[in-house]
Amino acid sequence: MPEVQEILEQYGGTFLQKHRLSLVQHKAMNAIRNCRTSRLGEHMDKCPHCGYEHPSYNSCRNRNCPKCQTFAKERWIDAQKADLLDVGYFHVVFTVPQELNALIYRNQRGCYNLLFRCAAETLQELAGDKKYLGAAIGLTAVLHTWGQNLCFHPHAHCIVPSGGLTTLGKWQPSQKKFFLPIRVLSRKFRGKFMALLKLQIPDIDFKLVSQCFRKEWVVYCKPPFKDAACVMEHLGRYTHRVAISNNRILKVENGAVTFKWRDYRDGSRWKAMTLSADEFIRRFLMHVLPAGFMKIRHYGFLSSRGKQKKLRICQIQSGTSLCRKEKLSAEQLIQKLIGRKPSQCPRCGYSGLLRTGFAPPGS
Template sequence: MVEDQDIFLRYGAEYRENHKLTLVQLKAMSAIEKCRTSQLGGHVDVCDNCGNTEISYNSCRNRHCPKCQSLAKERWIDNQKSNLLNIGYFHVVFTIPDTINLMAYQNQKEIYTLLFKTVAKTLSELASDKKYLGATLGFTSVLHTWSQNLMHHPHIHCIVPGGGLSSTVKWINSKNKFFIPVKVLSRKFRGKFLYYLKQLYHQNKLEFHGSQAYLANENEFEALLSSTYSKEWVVYCKPPFKNSASVVEYLGRYTHRVAISNKRIINIENGTVTFKWRDYKDESKCKIMTIAADEFIRRFLIHILPSRFMKIRHYGLLGNRNKTTKLKLCKQLTNTPIIIKEKLSTLMLIQKLTGRDCSKCPICGSPKRSSPMELCKSPPRITKTA
């Protein structure tokens, strides 16, 4: 299988020589190149009973590495199960127009934070309005910055419960269809985002470079905002989930996804990369795209988030201040069983997911003896005996 790691190992050095990268982009590239290789060290597991020997190299654990997200995703999902209520959930997506995309990329931390803030305020304020629900929500938001062809496309996925807690401490269920009309969501979101964006501008918290330099002129910036305000912004709601188990499965698909998974990459040859993508503008047809390797790397690096930037956030009833009090009350009001979380070790989680006990020899089932390998050493020559 061809992987992102193979592309970086083959073309990464040349790309770094020809392009100026941020420190966080350099770190991500380095981590992906070294992931599960002898450069990060590892462990040698030996079975004293049958002599079977296995090498396990350490993972880089970088959140942008396709190899390192599966276990992180499963651990996160396992932790979130206790926060789900016995009700229906909706999937709502908020997208900013492409006229703001380049500005967003040049000001990632500020505008991605603004995107979270605007989405949260839009949902919370409309949900508290008795015209729509008249209650407090508890929802999770996840930032994605890519489209299927790896272009810059910032948007936020929200998992929203079909109901909330009223001011009189009663649970209010929403209608079968999403309780806030999409057009109302869109226009409220648009107005709030542009209002806060204008605030950032006048606080001198935005930077403009290259083709965006003209926006340093206030008249040009105001003109951009006016043209953007005149457009309808894209907000859509997918059909509700059938049950909480479906929510967990869906959350896993979105929370720890990276710009492109290894399974979508088909081939690398003659300085090009070929990968699969889904064209949502053409009836979601699955297509094949071939681009130059340096263009592939450029697109991949667009989606490296600022250091320590939180891409998953919880609001309302799921906020840290409310989890132990209001969320517990909501479980009682919705007849949701109380789940006592069991903290699983990595070995226990792998066994739960795969059914395999990694502490035992796969040949004879006896306990394995594990010893660490030194860093940056070539793997020892191993002779396996059954």
């Protein structure tokens, strides 16, 4: 099947001649092009039992690489299992109107931070109101900047346990399908975001501000998860996703890329879209985040500051088992993904592949 790597390798040189890229975009593009090729170094796996030999190439480990995110996702999910509560979880999505897209793209780091801050504060402040829950909640927020068609669409996915800690330190479970009214969430988020945006960008166009205030901002909550296992599966689907996965690319030919996308405005139907290779690469690189930017953040009793003590209280009072599961090793995670131990010969099943013939990057 065609891959993002193949598209960048075949058409990336022409693209670079026409467009100026940031340093982080250059790094991402080069990393994906070189991922699991001899350019990043290699070694030979050899089976002493049947003589099987196969070269293994190093991964780029770039967070924008479709190939490298599967293992990173599994490792992150395994590390989060100890923080799960045996309660329901809600999935809340905060979006901003498309009129702000150009402004946000020109001020990415500041506006992305603002999106995180306003989404978290909106949920925490309303949940703390006795009219709704009257408790301090925890949440995990993940930033996405794309839509299904690869256009720029910044939004934050928030996973929220259905309950929190009262001021007396007692666990307060939510008795409703969702404890916060969506319209109240939307308007509070809108007010916060626009007020702080005007402080951050003093010369913002007044007409743009008025236009955004007149619109109803889209905030929606998905049905609660059945159990903790569903939460982890869902989290993994969002935390390490890149703009487009390789399995969505249908074909690459005659300077054009065809991929499938889900049209949510047309009953979530799958459709095919064809773009020139130049436009496909432009859209893909548009979602490379600023260097060092944290796209996954924890708040409330899930934040690093309060987790040691507060999460323990939540686990005890919500009836969550305190039996800690040991983290899986890298070998165990790879075995989970490929169905066999990485040291096991795929031909004869002998468990003892030897690594020989190391070649450093660029050799």
